[in-house]
Amino acid sequence: MEPVAPDARIGFIGLGNLGQPMARALLRDGWDVTVADGRSETLDPCVQDGARAAGGPAELAACVVVALAVPDDAAVEQVLCGSDGAPGLLPALARDSVVLVHSTILPDTARRLARQAAERGVGLLDAPVSGGADRALAGELTVMVGGDDAVVRRAGPVLAAVGTDIQHVGPSGAGSAVKLANQLMMFSALAGVHEALDLARAYDVEADTVLAAVATSTGDSWVLRNWGFFDDVAAAYDAGGTPVRERPWSKDLWDVVAAARDAGVDVPVAGLLAQMLAARVEAHTQE
Numbered sequence: 001m002e003p004v005a006p007d008a009r010i011g012f013i014g015l016g017n018l019g020q021p022m023a024r025a026l027l028r029d030g031w032d033v034t035v036a037d038g039r040s041e042t043l044d045p046c047v048q049d050g051a052r053a054a055g056g057p058a059e060l061a062a063c064v065v066v067a068l069a070v071p072d073d074a075a076v077e078q079v080l081c082g083s084d085g086a087p088g089l090l091p092a093l094a095r096d097s098v099v100l101v102h103s104t105i106l107p108d109t110a111r112r113l114a115r116q117a118a119e120r121g122v123g124l125l126d127a128p129v130s131g132g133a134d135r136a137l138a139g140e141l142t143v144m145v146g147g148d149d150a151v152v153r154r155a156g157p158v159l160a161a162v163g164t165d166i167q168h169v170g171p172s173g174a175g176s177a178v179k180l181a182n183q184l185m186m187f188s189a190l191a192g193v194h195e196a197l198d199l200a201r202a203y204d205v206e207a208d209t210v211l212a213a214v215a216t217s218t219g220d221s222w223v224l225r226n227w228g229f230f231d232d233v234a235a236a237y238d239a240g241g242t243p244v245r246e247r248p249w250s251k252d253l254w255d256v257v258a259a260a261r262d263a264g265v266d267v268p269v270a271g272l273l274a275q276m277l278a279a280r281v282e283a284h285t286q287e
Contacts, residue, residue, distance in 0.1 A: 019069030
């Protein structure tokens with residue numbers, strides 16, 4: 001497969017907290033982008049940047065690359081495979097087109113969808129991202145890619161427009177697995193910081209004092225250095241009407257537990273976090 005040409009049409013489905021800035025990053029990089037989302041108001045910033053608005057996923061069938069940043073496995077499958085008698089996008093795509101699944105999904109889902117796509121001559125990469133909305137808009141995300149080498153090369157120019165660190169981590173499903181590993185590490189640290197600040201506060205030490213002291217100590221972490229990041233993300237989700245169950249500190253942790261169960265791996269820390277962290281994160285935004 002040859003790399004996607006610079007004049008290729010790109011479709012982008014799902015314009016949420018990360019999807020919208022990712023689509024805008026593609027536009028600023030000069031790509032011809034058509035966007036689709038169930039909420040019409042999310043289309044406007046992309047259209048103002050030069051995107052075309054599609055009435056639905058089916059209108060993206062002529063795109064050479066279609067990127068998905070929809071909430072979960074069910075939404076990805078609905079777009080690609082259809083539901084309730086409505087056709088999916090996958091059968092309508094041309095051979096040698098590429099689907100980039102930027103959503104965080106289960107590794108087994110990514111593997112199955114990649115096989116279904118390959119049967120139709122379509123490449124599918126699980127390509128979840130990390131970095132937040134600001135890095136997404138700047139085109140500076142980390143992208144964890146699972147899939148065939150040839151498909152990764154074909155999609156390379158598009159991936160390079162949304163990320164500055166493109167990590168091809170293995171075959172189909174590997175990108176999803178690495179993203180879930182990242183989420184477990186990150187949310188374990190987040191829970192630890194919350195409890196650590198509670199402990200210090202009980203002894204009359206303010207949060208800013210703890211954060212400053214630990215920044216050059218062994219307890220340092222990305223979460224600590226970006227304290228307040230999740231408050232901002234939660235506020236953006238509130239503004240966009242995203243339910244708590246679809247937010248990463250809820251949905252992704254349950255995905256970790258589900259993926260571990262499928263693989264026969266014990267993850268007691270993830271199980272505990274899945275039950276308690278979402279409430280803690282949401283409560284902190286109200287403080």
